[in-house]
Amino acid sequence: MSYKIIDLFAGAGGLTTGFHLNGFESLCAIDSNKKALATYGYNFPHTKVIHQDIRKVNPVELRSWLGLQREELKVLIGGPPCQGFSRNIPAGYRYLNEHRNQLYRTFLEFVQEFRPIYVIIENVPEILSAYKGVVKNEITEQLELLGYKVTSNSLNAANYGVPQTRARAFFLASLDRVLKFPEPTNFGDIRSDYRTKKSCHQMNLLESNIAPIVTVKDAIGDLPLLNAGQKYDDEGYPLASQTAYQDILRNGSTKIVNHIARALSPIQMARVRLLKEGQDARDLPSELAPKKHYSGAYGRLYWDKPARTITRWVFHPGSGRFFHPTQDRTITIREAARLHSYPDNFHFLGTYTEMASQIGESVPPLLAKAIAESILQVHN
Template identity: 45%
Template sequence: MSLMDMANMKAVDLFCGAGGISTGLASAGFEIVAGIDIEAKFLASFKHNFPETLALNENVLDFSPAEFGKRIGIEPAELTLLAGGPPCQGFSKNVPRKYRYLEDPKNLLVKRFLDYCEHLRPKLVLMENVAEMKNGFGGQYTSEVVHRLEAAGYSVTHAVLNAADYGVPQRRRRAFFLADREGVALRVPHPTHLPSKSALPLTGEQGHVSVWDAIGDLPPVRHGEGQAVTNYATAPFSAYQKLVRNAGGSVKNHVARPLQPTQYERLASIGPGQGHADLPKHLQVKGGYSGAYGRLTKDMVAPTITRWVFHPGSGRFGHPVDVRTLTIREIARIQGFPDSFEFVGSFTQQAGQLGNAVPPLLAQRVVEDLLRQLAAQSASSTSVRRSNEIFSSSAGNLKLIA
């Protein structure tokens, strides 16, 4: 991809949901041409935050790639990047192994994504999925993804990336497939953050972003309380807060969901870092997740955000200071969304949007690294071409002198 192409970069987001990937791509300099998703409640936030972008509430299985291209006004080979995170329930480790099988209809959307790649022939492809997808079923889906993209003329690289290694305050491991049609052998994007700060003087990377570095400047609220628009509680005291904050000094979606009396009693009976095992016997529940009724600590990296983040019994989603679960804004911070992104819908719908989203900051940093690779390759090719031209010119002059 030439530097001129990089000045006019267009992207399409399949399975766009609320717009996690699109937000990251927009921050990296892309124009988002269109997004498509079957879930209207999730697409509502996408439309709200990308009002100039075509938002299609369609099932890609019923919407042919050719029809899609005509609808968005993109001819084959015109698009810079096609991105998407096909729904992954068939691969998820949350589904018991005995209920996972290769031809699960839930997994067909990965193949449909490849149909769109083969028809639209974008210069770049970015596909995200759960980490289990990469090696699941003996790696058969990975083999098919690589085979079909290579047959379509792409070079492909794939890896499982941890969002925390790219500045997102969350341990979230996801499989990424990155493909290029320009002949560049892409490498896995270099991490920008490291678990240990001891290596910083030598490498220049930053340490992982902690929970409090992510949300500590937001005002305290009681469960069931909060305001539609609220001011920040403090000046930003971390690089992450400076990165995501609004310039106007106020933020939305910082409202805490009300807890049932027993839920409140459970969270109030334990401290930061504690969980279900530390509850008084009379407050413990049978079964459930290992992190149920867990509270975060200020200095930890948050666990993976799920669509059930609104429920204290679904994981370690208790606030490290206030006796409550996280607000939508705090969840968005932990997911790497900027404060300018406003979520719409009910609280549980917004939680679902966030739990299913690709962290925008992760998408941004992955794509920015790819663009740097392409720019370096373009500059190297230009340098070689000029050297050849100079050599040819010099050789011709030598012949004339002789």
């Protein structure tokens, strides 16, 4: 028996993918991004997709249209927009009353109407402390008033088998009993800057059931070599799988898709050719160094470490550590998807920048899978 889910603010379907990996079935998905929803519909053809501003979707009419009784839906999942909470947005431009920062309230209206057994809300970690905790407290209190037992926490995707140090906050709510957050399955050095003093927090992996962190090489080391501007799309695997992680993502796939490398400008190419693995803008000569840049900008990834957070700007080397460890280019769409833990048979649709946004704005599927497993442990 498969359990039904509805995904609000679904995007390309990162949360849904993780739940599907645990046997859940998506009944409906809603998003205002037409191209992201096209990607969702392509990968989940049996799911009803609604391209609409969620504020214009009536929860009562939706429940009637889907033929669901209250408390019949197993899980309502979603990640309301996070721009108003993210530290990537300057503090002077974060406004609690800005309409996108109010959409968690719209999400709660759907909870009230459907009364699903479980509710999962995902967002940036800052939502737990933003505006002196006002948002976190409101979400928790409103869910409790509806009869839910609520817990919240921030998790790092790298601790759950994702080769990326992406932190996300989750609210877990249940009509039945308190849901427990999943125990980490992977452990390792996940500092944002490996040039800083090494963390003294260590764990003897031989004395635990926790596996080492998944690295960039574990994730993408088997993919074909490309130059900037080239692509290897809809073709078979030229190399055998080299790691357990690659085995997981290759499962059910016979071809590589979306392995597309963006062309670089002359100045970007000049910069990347001077950089070695792990180096960044700080290592460039003065005549090529940008005047201002983000931490890790124009940086090459490390083969033996996880990637930093994959953002919607993964195609732009000035926005983060997005250069390939050894090849003179930024990482491809498929490499970004691999680092985000999307299966190889997941196809992205749209322009290069649209596909990059779909990945960077989604939840890593293996992190979502860990959350889904927590529900199954309680429910079963």
